[in-house]
Amino acid sequence: GAVVSQHPSRVICKSGTSVKIECRSLDFQATTMFWYRQFPKQSLMLMATSNEGSKATYEQGVEKDKFLINHASLTLSTLTVTSAHPEDSSFYICSALDRGPTYEQYFGPGTRLTVT
Amino acid sequence: QKEVEQNSGPLSVPEGAIASLNCTYSDRGSQSFFWYRQYSGKSPELIMFIYSNGDKEDGRFTAQLNKASQYVSLLIRDSQPSDSATYLCAVNIVLGTGNQFYFGTGTSLTVIP
Numbered sequence: 001g002a003v004v005s006q007h008p009s010r011v012i013c014k015s016g017t018s019v020k021i022e023c024r025s026l027d028f029q030a031t032t033m034f035w036y037r038q039f040p041k042q043s044l045m046l047m048a049t050s051n052e053g054s055k056a057t058y059e060q061g062v063e064k065d066k067f068l069i070n071h072a073s074l075t076l077s078t079l080t081v082t083s084a085h086p087e088d089s090s091f092y093i094c095s096a097l098d099r100g101p102t103y104e105q106y107f108g109p110g111t112r113l114t115v116t
Numbered sequence: 117q118k119e120v121e122q123n124s125g126p127l128s129v130p131e132g133a134i135a136s137l138n139c140t141y142s143d144r145g146s147q148s149f150f151w152y153r154q155y156s157g158k159s160p161e162l163i164m165f166i167y168s169n170g171d172k173e174d175g176r177f178t179a180q181l182n183k184a185s186q187y188v189s190l191l192i193r194d195s196q197p198s199d200s201a202t203y204l205c206a207v208n209i210v211l212g213t214g215n216q217f218y219f220g221t222g223t224s225l226t227v228i229p
Contacts, residue, residue, distance in 0.1 A: 102167050103215055109158070
C-alpha cells in the first residue's frame with residue numbers, strides 16, 4: 001500500500017504557542033488530504049479536507065483560524081495549531097487520498113500533541 | 117441516523133475462530149467500502165477495500181458487500197491474538213464536489229488465546 005508520513009510523531013508545547021504538523025505522501029501524489037483528531041477511546045473526527053492549491057474545507061465546529069491548513073504541493077499538507085491550549089491535546093492523524101478507481105485513504109502514523 | 121453504523125462491541129472470539137464484523141450504511145450512493153484496523157495508540161491501517169457486490173478474499177480476511185441490503189462485513193478466519201484491535205468501517209461517496217468519506221465508530225475485537 002501507499003505510504004504516508006507525519007512529522008513530528010510526538011510534540012509537547014506550552015500553552016499559547018503554535019505547533020506545525022507535516023503530512024507527506026511518499027510514493028504517490030495526493031491532491032486531497034484529510035486531517036483527523038482522535039481523543040482517547042473515541043472515534044476519528046474529521047477536522048478538514050485539504051485540496052492541493054485551494055483552501056481547506058473545515059468541518060462544522062472546527063475553527064479555521066485556529067487550525068491552519070496548507071496544501072502547497074501534491075505530496076505535502078501541513079496543519080498548524082495556533083495558540084494551543086491544553087484542550088487541544090490529542091492525537092492528530094492525516095490521510096492522503098489515492099486517486100485510483102477506488103479512492104483508498106492511507107493514514108499517516110499520527111502526531112500526539114500535548115499542550116502543557 | 118448515522119451514515120455508517122457498527123456495533124461497538126467488544127467482540128470476543130477464541131483463537132482460531134472466525135471473527136465476523138458488520139457494518140451498515142445509509143446512503144445508496146456509496147461506492148467504495150473500506151475496512152481499517154486500528155491498534156490502541158496507533159493510526160488506522162487499511163486492510164481491505166471492496167466496491168462490487170459479493171465477496172473479496174485476501175489471506176485470512178474476507179470482505180462481503182451487499183448493496184441491496186446496504187451492509188458490508190469483514191470475516192477474519194483463524195483469528196490470532198494479534199488481530200485484537202478496533203476495526204473501522206468506512207464508505208466513500210463520490211460527489212460532484214469531491215469525495216465524501218464516512219467512518220463508523222469502530223468495533224473492538226479481542227481474540228482470546
